[in-house]
Amino acid sequence: MTDCRFDVPVIDMSQIYSENRKTIAKQVVVGLENTGFLFIDNVENLDYDGLYKSCKWFFDKPFEFKRTVIRKFWNSENKNIYRGYFPVVEGEPSRKEGFEFSRDVKENDPAVTDDNWFYEKAPWPEEDGTFPFKAFLQATYETLHKTGLELLHLAAIGLGIDEHSFDDIFGDRPCSTFRIMHYPPWTTAPPQSAYTEDGKVLITPSHTDSNFLTLLTRFNYGGLEVQTDSGEWIEVDPRPGSLVMNIGDTFSRMMGGRFKATRHRVIDIHEDRYAVPFFMSPRYDGDIGVNFMTKATGVGEEHQVEHYGPWVLNVMKYQKKYFEYRVLPDIKSLKA
Ligand SMILES: O=C(O)CCC(=O)C(=O)O
Ligand SMILES: [Fe+2]
Numbered sequence: 001m002t003d004c005r006f007d008v009p010v011i012d013m014s015q016i017y018s019e020n021r022k023t024i025a026k027q028v029v030v031g032l033e034n035t036g037f038l039f040i041d042n043v044e045n046l047d048y049d050g051l052y053k054s055c056k057w058f059f060d061k062p063f064e065f066k067r068t069v070i071r072k073f074w075n076s077e078n079k080n081i082y083r084g085y086f087p088v089v090e091g092e093p094s095r096k097e098g099f100e101f102s103r104d105v106k107e108n109d110p111a112v113t114d115d116n117w118f119y120e121k122a123p124w125p126e127e128d129g130t131f132p133f134k135a136f137l138q139a140t141y142e143t144l145h146k147t148g149l150e151l152l153h154l155a156a157i158g159l160g161i162d163e164h165s166f167d168d169i170f171g172d173r174p175c176s177t178f179r180i181m182h183y184p185p186w187t188t189a190p191p192q193s194a195y196t197e198d199g200k201v202l203i204t205p206s207h208t209d210s211n212f213l214t215l216l217t218r219f220n221y222g223g224l225e226v227q228t229d230s231g232e233w234i235e236v237d238p239r240p241g242s243l244v245m246n247i248g249d250t251f252s253r254m255m256g257g258r259f260k261a262t263r264h265r266v267i268d269i270h271e272d273r274y275a276v277p278f279f280m281s282p283r284y285d286g287d288i289g290v291n292f293m294t295k296a297t298g299v300g301e302e303h304q305v306e307h308y309g310p311w312v313l314n315v316m317k318y319q320k321k322y323f324e325y326r327v328l329p330d331i332k333s334l335k336a
Helices: 021-034 048-059 063-069 133-159 249-254 292-297 308-319
Strands: 010-012 037-041 084-086 097-101 177-183 202-207 213-217 224-227 233-235 242-247 264-267 273-280
Touching (some): 048 273, 133 292
Antiparallel strands (some): 177 273, 213 273, 224 264
């Protein structure tokens, strides 16, 4: 249950170009300063039923089908090391399978070296004519990217800086990950690491997101909990027709912690659960250095350029050690 200690503000996208724009911009900033979570209503062109169908179309298929687009780590015949399908890994407290992709970068972009798997093109599964999986998901990626930028424009206005201050961090080759996910319920005894202190069973352990900003489609499933400042876990009630927005470590760190990357986790709901996070992420060489406000205003403690790719690879592979990241190679041509 959401209670007064974790009040999730609602941003209505149908109002952001009205005379209320500045007020809404302030609400975005206050929300990011206080809870780090927002509900985003009325996103234009966002088809939640289509997203649910995408999940069912893909995850209901037999493993042999999904294996055609599985990462090389699980099938040495495949070339993809980052994008595509990852399976449930037994023994992990994070119990999920996923398919992920990003926007394809232009051919021959000199900033995209061959070993830079952040820009790897996803392998797409063969379609059977019952659902336009690739076309639908690619179009939805662009809808969510646009929504993310619109929210960042609001954040900038609310901060009193140029509305487009965040745009260049993404440019036209963001490293965003669009992931459809399926959490199958536990069929065997969960590992010890999947139990919380208060005896609940996890399907995603407590974490902060590492990327810049996340827009989550969670359909109407329960199970998502956030941690309050006092350490208590509180469920975020589903809000039909709304996205959940939260920010990740990258954005929080750039803002010196003023904006919160709030801890959250997902509890087993004893049935199949689907969720679709859009992990909006900077371009590989986007500047995510601390003291961003100094860069934006010219006033404050020194800002130094740091690049997103090397920084986030280190966080996910070596610090957080996520199962789907720790199997990835270093990018030798692009040391920070
Ligand atoms: O499935 C959910 O509700 C949240 C998933 C999540 O937090 C994540 O994938 O980072
Ligand atoms: Fe998350």
